[in-house]
Amino acid sequence: MKIIHSISEIQQLSRDLAQEGKRIGFVPTMGFLHEGHLSLVNVAKQHSDVVVMSIFVNPTQFGPNEDYDSYPRDAERDQKLAAERGVDYLWMPEVSQMYPKGEQTKVVVTELTRGLCGPFRPGHFMGVTTIVAKLFSALQPQIAVFGEKDYQQLQVIRRMAKDLLMPIEIIGVPTLRDEDGLAKSSRNVYLNEEERKQVLYISQAIKAVQQAVKKGEKQVQKLLSLGKDILAQAPDLQLEYLEIVDAENLQKLEVIQRPARVLIAAYVNHKRFIDNGALT
Amino acid sequence: MKIIHSISEIQQLSRDLAQEGKRIGFVPTMGFLHEGHLSLVNVAKQHSDVVVMSIFVNPTQFGPNEDYDSYPRDAERDQKLAAERGVDYLWMPEVSQMYPKGEQTKVVVTELTRGLCGPFRPGHFMGVTTIVAKLFSALQPQIAVFGEKDYQQLQVIRRMAKDLLMPIEIIGVPTLRDEDGLAKSSRNVYLNEEERKQVLYISQAIKAVQQAVKKGEKQVQKLLSLGKDILAQAPDLQLEYLEIVDAENLQKLEVIQRPARVLIAAYVNHKRFIDNGALT
Numbered sequence: 001m002k003i004i005h006s007i008s009e010i011q012q013l014s015r016d017l018a019q020e021g022k023r024i025g026f027v028p029t030m031g032f033l034h035e036g037h038l039s040l041v042n043v044a045k046q047h048s049d050v051v052v053m054s055i056f057v058n059p060t061q062f063g064p065n066e067d068y069d070s071y072p073r074d075a076e077r078d079q080k081l082a083a084e085r086g087v088d089y090l091w092m093p094e095v096s097q098m099y100p101k102g103e104q105t106k107v108v109v110t111e112l113t114r115g116l117c118g119p120f121r122p123g124h125f126m127g128v129t130t131i132v133a134k135l136f137s138a139l140q141p142q143i144a145v146f147g148e149k150d151y152q153q154l155q156v157i158r159r160m161a162k163d164l165l166m167p168i169e170i171i172g173v174p175t176l177r178d179e180d181g182l183a184k185s186s187r188n189v190y191l192n193e194e195e196r197k198q199v200l201y202i203s204q205a206i207k208a209v210q211q212a213v214k215k216g217e218k219q220v221q222k223l224l225s226l227g228k229d230i231l232a233q234a235p236d237l238q239l240e241y242l243e244i245v246d247a248e249n250l251q252k253l254e255v256i257q258r259p260a261r262v263l264i265a266a267y268v269n270h271k272r273f274i275d276n277g278a279l280t
Numbered sequence: 281m282k283i284i285h286s287i288s289e290i291q292q293l294s295r296d297l298a299q300e301g302k303r304i305g306f307v308p309t310m311g312f313l314h315e316g317h318l319s320l321v322n323v324a325k326q327h328s329d330v331v332v333m334s335i336f337v338n339p340t341q342f343g344p345n346e347d348y349d350s351y352p353r354d355a356e357r358d359q360k361l362a363a364e365r366g367v368d369y370l371w372m373p374e375v376s377q378m379y380p381k382g383e384q385t386k387v388v389v390t391e392l393t394r395g396l397c398g399p400f401r402p403g404h405f406m407g408v409t410t411i412v413a414k415l416f417s418a419l420q421p422q423i424a425v426f427g428e429k430d431y432q433q434l435q436v437i438r439r440m441a442k443d444l445l446m447p448i449e450i451i452g453v454p455t456l457r458d459e460d461g462l463a464k465s466s467r468n469v470y471l472n473e474e475e476r477k478q479v480l481y482i483s484q485a486i487k488a489v490q491q492a493v494k495k496g497e498k499q500v501q502k503l504l505s506l507g508k509d510i511l512a513q514a515p516d517l518q519l520e521y522l523e524i525v526d527a528e529n530l531q532k533l534e535v536i537q538r539p540a541r542v543l544i545a546a547y548v549n550h551k552r553f554i555d556n557g558a559l560t
Contacts, residue, residue, distance in 0.1 A: 011445075106387070167294070
């Protein structure tokens with residue numbers, strides 16, 4: 001595995017691979033890799049000839065009171081895990097390279113970012129779409145793989161790539177979970193045992209809603225009540241939102257008649273967790 | 281010369297040329313070609329192996345009271361002129377292809393679009409940067425050539441390409457002029473003889489400011505007065521702005537101490553004209 005820092009090296013790699021007719025599979029991450037990230041590498045390998053993973057904790061997608069400074073980082077461990085999993089190139093840019101002096105260009109996706117996490121994290125999705133557009137422009141991959149754990153982000157990036165006519169196929173990969181159901185996340189490292197118990201109600205609420213839909217319940221109000229009842233059992237969990245939306249356009253639904261998604265965001269001890277699940 | 285309509289064909293062409301190691305030189309236009317556009321083709325040919333010209337009258341960069349519907353169009357004549365000048369591929373997309381159903385992604389450059397034409401044409405530059413980002417993403421050229429006639433646009437696009445880490449060299453080409461000094465523009469077709477006389481004061485004011493700078497005048501207030509005096513001689517010319525700014529960041533100057541630019545926008549009979557010139 002080769003480690004790349006500079007943009008010009010990534011652009012050159014892109015040109016060289018294009019000339020060789022090789023398909024680039026891209027896995028953008030913020031590092032502190034876990035099995036969820038590594039499962040994206042497996043998928044990228046299935047769809048491409050060369051896998052490039054980026055590790056970049058992007059400052060512009062964190063709010064002023066969020067955890068940019070304390071976001072978990074471990075470059076050495078990440079390099080080892082990426083190499084073991086068969087990543088060909090690990091791209092680790094500096095902030096000053098991704099945001100050149102005097103930079104003032106933003107990429108914005110409008111409707112899809114208005115609901116769910118959007119109002120609670122102003123500027124977050126603009127940070128995400130801007131950085132992903134930069135990563136895509138410099139590398140020009142044919143395939144890019146994202147986890148469904150950040151489901152709204154996945155839909156926003158799909159829309160951006162389509163709207164900007166990028167010749168990139170966006171692949172979403174189902175969330176990996178620990179045995180107790182907790183969605184794998186770099187931020188889980190923040191949790192102590194007691195907090196983890198509280199957070200588990202999130203995945204349990206999602207599972208309960210999914211099972212109710214499987215059994216035939218289509219009324220969103222009833223499904224939301226069911227989910228909220230479960231979340232209410234967690235005394236220290238502060239719900240930000242529980243919503244059931246169209247799986248593609250993320251608009252709220254009243255009745256489930258087409259592919260839908262249940263999404264939850266909640267705090268435990270000022271730490272924010274999100275999770276979601278498919279409803280079909 | 282091959283004519284291409286579909287995005288997928290352009291994306292395929294881009295892949296094929298990349299695999300052959302050919303450099304793509306791109307000339308984006310809104311058509312109704314004149315010698316100014318064709319001079320861009322000459323420059324593109326010098327810097328690339330294959331020249332692609334696009335013709336697309338982009339609706340999102342026209343304001344509601346602007347001339348989108350009446351903008352001059354002549355596809356047949358454009359095709360002939362492009363072929364004669366040696367364009368290899370002429371890309372003529374439809375609006376529905378550039379703006380897919382449900383599209384909601386915008387590319388925004390902030391500071392550089394706040395002055396000059398920005399406040400007078402709200403949304404114009406967002407329309408420009410969004411469409412150019414789409415054209416660049418689909419074609420992935422190595423070189424893109426723009427006229428200096430739209431100087432603010434040129435600087436905005438340079439900034440966008442740099443900020444988004446696009447591996448594209450942006451080349452600006454000096455404005456071509458008719459013998460009387462009028463900057464070549466597709467919109468000149470709107471002018472009758474009397475109006476043309478009025479519009480000529482714009483290029484004359486620019487030339488006078490340039491000459492004063494050459495003779496040693498560095499005070500912007502004096503240079504602006506000189507320009508305004510000339511424009512005041514055109515009875516039917518309505519000045520929108522006359523400004524002298526830094527040539528790169530477009531910030532207003534008080535004294536000319538580094539590369540600068542004089543820019544004018546004015547109306548004659550409700551028709552808007554812009555022009556500019558270098559001050560060094």
